[in-house]
Amino acid sequence: MNNNNDRIDSNNNNIYNHTHNLESITISDIDNNNKNEILFYSVWRNKYLLNEIQRHHKLYNENKIININKSMDQLRYHPHRRYATEIIINVGEPLEPHGQLIPYGTTKLKFFVHFNKPIQAGDIPTTVTSLQFSKTDEEFFNYFYSHRFDIKSVVPPSVTKLNLGIDQEISPNTLPPSLTSLKMELDQDIPIGTFPQSLTTLKQNKFNRTITPGSFGSIVNLYLESFNQPLKAGDLPITCKHLYLGSYNQPLQPNTLPPELKELELIKFNHPLSYCVLPESITFLRMDDFDHPLSNSLSALHSLKTLFLSRFNQEISIQTFPHSIEKFCFFSFNRVIKPNVLPPSITELFLYTFNQPLSDGVLPESISFLRMNHLNHPLSNSLSTLHSFKTLYLQRFNQVIEPNELPSITKLNLYTFNHPLSEGVLPESITFLRMKDFNHPLSNYLSTLHSLKTLNLQSFNQIIKPNELPPSITELILYAYNHPLSDGVLPESITSICMNKFNHPLPNSLSTLHSLKTLNLQRFNQNLKPNVLPPSITELILHEYNHPLEPQVIPPNVEHLELALYNCNLGKHLFPNTLQYLVMSNYSNELLENDLPSSITELNIESNYTSNPIRFQINSIPPSVKKLILPIDHSQPLQVGTIPNSVVDLELPRHYSHPLQVGAIPNSVTHLTLPKVFSPLQVGVLPESLTKLTFRKGFDQPIDPATIPQSVTQILLPNYYKHPIPKSLLNIIKTFE
Numbered sequence: 001m002n003n004n005n006d007r008i009d010s011n012n013n014n015i016y017n018h019t020h021n022l023e024s025i026t027i028s029d030i031d032n033n034n035k036n037e038i039l040f041y042s043v044w045r046n047k048y049l050l051n052e053i054q055r056h057h058k059l060y061n062e063n064k065i066i067n068i069n070k071s072m073d074q075l076r077y078h079p080h081r082r083y084a085t086e087i088i089i090n091v092g093e094p095l096e097p098h099g100q101l102i103p104y105g106t107t108k109l110k111f112f113v114h115f116n117k118p119i120q121a122g123d124i125p126t127t128v129t130s131l132q133f134s135k136t137d138e139e140f141f142n143y144f145y146s147h148r149f150d151i152k153s154v155v156p157p158s159v160t161k162l163n164l165g166i167d168q169e170i171s172p173n174t175l176p177p178s179l180t181s182l183k184m185e186l187d188q189d190i191p192i193g194t195f196p197q198s199l200t201t202l203k204q205n206k207f208n209r210t211i212t213p214g215s216f217g218s219i220v221n222l223y224l225e226s227f228n229q230p231l232k233a234g235d236l237p238i239t240c241k242h243l244y245l246g247s248y249n250q251p252l253q254p255n256t257l258p259p260e261l262k263e264l265e266l267i268k269f270n271h272p273l274s275y276c277v278l279p280e281s282i283t284f285l286r287m288d289d290f291d292h293p294l295s296n297s298l299s300a301l302h303s304l305k306t307l308f309l310s311r312f313n314q315e316i317s318i319q320t321f322p323h324s325i326e327k328f329c330f331f332s333f334n335r336v337i338k339p340n341v342l343p344p345s346i347t348e349l350f351l352y353t354f355n356q357p358l359s360d361g362v363l364p365e366s367i368s369f370l371r372m373n374h375l376n377h378p379l380s381n382s383l384s385t386l387h388s389f390k391t392l393y394l395q396r397f398n399q400v401i402e403p404n405e406l407p408s409i410t411k412l413n414l415y416t417f418n419h420p421l422s423e424g425v426l427p428e429s430i431t432f433l434r435m436k437d438f439n440h441p442l443s444n445y446l447s448t449l450h451s452l453k454t455l456n457l458q459s460f461n462q463i464i465k466p467n468e469l470p471p472s473i474t475e476l477i478l479y480a481y482n483h484p485l486s487d488g489v490l491p492e493s494i495t496s497i498c499m500n501k502f503n504h505p506l507p508n509s510l511s512t513l514h515s516l517k518t519l520n521l522q523r524f525n526q527n528l529k530p531n532v533l534p535p536s537i538t539e540l541i542l543h544e545y546n547h548p549l550e551p552q553v554i555p556p557n558v559e560h561l562e563l564a565l566y567n568c569n570l571g572k573h574l575f576p577n578t579l580q581y582l583v584m585s586n587y588s589n590e591l592l593e594n595d596l597p598s599s600i601t602e603l604n605i606e607s608n609y610t611s612n613p614i615r616f617q618i619n620s621i622p623p624s625v626k627k628l629i630l631p632i633d634h635s636q637p638l639q640v641g642t643i644p645n646s647v648v649d650l651e652l653p654r655h656y657s658h659p660l661q662v663g664a665i666p667n668s669v670t671h672l673t674l675p676k677v678f679s680p681l682q683v684g685v686l687p688e689s690l691t692k693l694t695f696r697k698g699f700d701q702p703i704d705p706a707t708i709p710q711s712v713t714q715i716l717l718p719n720y721y722k723h724p725i726p727k728s729l730l731n732i733i734k735t736f737e
Helices: 004-045 047-063 508-512 727-732
Strands: 065-068 086-089 109-112 128-135 162-165 181-185 201-204 221-224 240-245 261-265 285-289 305-307 326-328 350-352 367-373 390-394 412-413 430-435 454-455 474-478 495-500 519-522 537-543 561-562 582-584 603-604 627-629 649-651 671-674 692-695 712-720 735-736
Touching: 712 727, 727 735
Parallel strands: 065 086, 086 109, 109 128, 128 162, 162 181, 181 201, 201 221, 221 240, 240 261, 261 285, 285 305, 305 326, 326 350, 350 367, 367 390, 390 412, 412 430, 430 454, 454 474, 474 495, 495 519, 519 537, 537 561, 561 582, 582 603, 603 627, 627 649, 649 671, 671 692, 692 712, 712 735
Antiparallel strands: none
């Protein structure tokens, strides 16, 4: 008994000590957290330290990627090269000084098409984890870098992702020991031990040799673009889960493919397949050129979820496909499909060129998405029992649809359908309806679609009567519609209207559309009366409107206004104080002070007029404007003070024949787009506030570096610019197409 009591006391002491220690640790952790929090806020609230942190953060974001596309001097003399983590080299110059050019800290290093110089040991810093030789970021192949180098001495052991050049050989124990991804171009034999055990992804674009069993190590993702040699059992690693064979067109034998393969892509393969050739583990199968009877060659693939057959056009039967397939894509298939042949598991079905009659039971009830681009046969009852159906695309379908032939779908696209509608044709479940070529009276056949939100009738030009549109519509697209609108035609639920060709007086009932936000009437040119447009509108596009404005014609909440051809009276009292974005592309009068409201932040007056273009006064451009686009052709010299100090983004006229005066471009501008053709810049014309300078397409003049402010960190030039670029500007030049 005493022993038991002693044991209990001992256990209680242990529990107490353990709990006490936990409390001590918890209290200690809380104290440390409190101290860390105090330390953090003491640093964060220190204005100098905070400014330094923010400055370095900004420098990092601006310089983390450096693109060398003019000269290596861009990298040699880059003032912030130490912030770079990714460097792209696309010039044909050597990496000099060797071992010093590429900054330590670089993690991604890319050599693009124009670089073809030798690389020495030490040129690539040991911080690099990704090394790439390729045409561009998007290119799979690299036909350009032709120099060979000693991989072991040139490529640092830190590299985990490597893309080699066209002539680079590899041998055992030369690749980085932690390499996980490798792309290579050379067609060479691969001895066992060439690839490290860490390698999981291999892309060989040119390899077309007999495979030595075991030479591919433990690769999981294998891409062989050019390989077309007979495959034997053991050639491919059993670890392989994803296999891509871009050129392979040899017969496949059982047990040749890895037993745990999940994804198989056979692009050129076109040989008969027998039962059990494909492993049962496959979940994704793509065979672009395959066009042989399938018989039962796929029936054992009970894990298969996705099947792509681009050229396949053979008879199929109930034994052809496993009942696991969920996504089915036939691009060329155009054979009669019998009932119950397609698996009952399919949810997405693409039959692009299929154009055969559909009978009951052909399409499985599991389908939720169906696209048939070429189908043009009556639907009959082939779809009516598909209760899971949600989305239907019929691109060339132009047959009469009978009532109740469509199931309870929510999204319907009928591109070329152009037959009269009748009651019960369109299911009430539809939320999105697009009938591109439809042009028949609506009658009341849409009015019962109480779930319809988006209606897109691009070619429709029939009179719409009141209550023919359902009261649920929020987006209405009628590009070709040009008939008068009577009261009650547009439902109050609408938030967006686009009628490109409409040009009739607007009904008074439009003002009752309290949900309307966007109104796009590009060809509209009827005189608008005050308060006709509803006050809820925030975006108004009237490209061809050219009638004098009156107060309250423009609704009070408009933020975005496009009056492309407007050339009548102006006055700030004519515009709401909510207006932020204004386009007046062809205004040809003198712009006066108080013509525009001081709420505008973006002003586009990119006029094409040359005979009588817009003219400015001092203070005629509101002091709120931050982005300003001036007319294409502008004969009036820009006076100092014309452009307000609020502008930060300025696009000067494309054609401007006058010398720019010092002070004409205010010190607020940070991004300036210069004319295509203009007088040579003088020193001091460009303000010290500039950080970004854009030269338009067609610019063909030498650049004097003395005219470029020190504040500029980026210059955009057209990629065909032929003049020599001053060395002092190389590190900030970027090109565009």
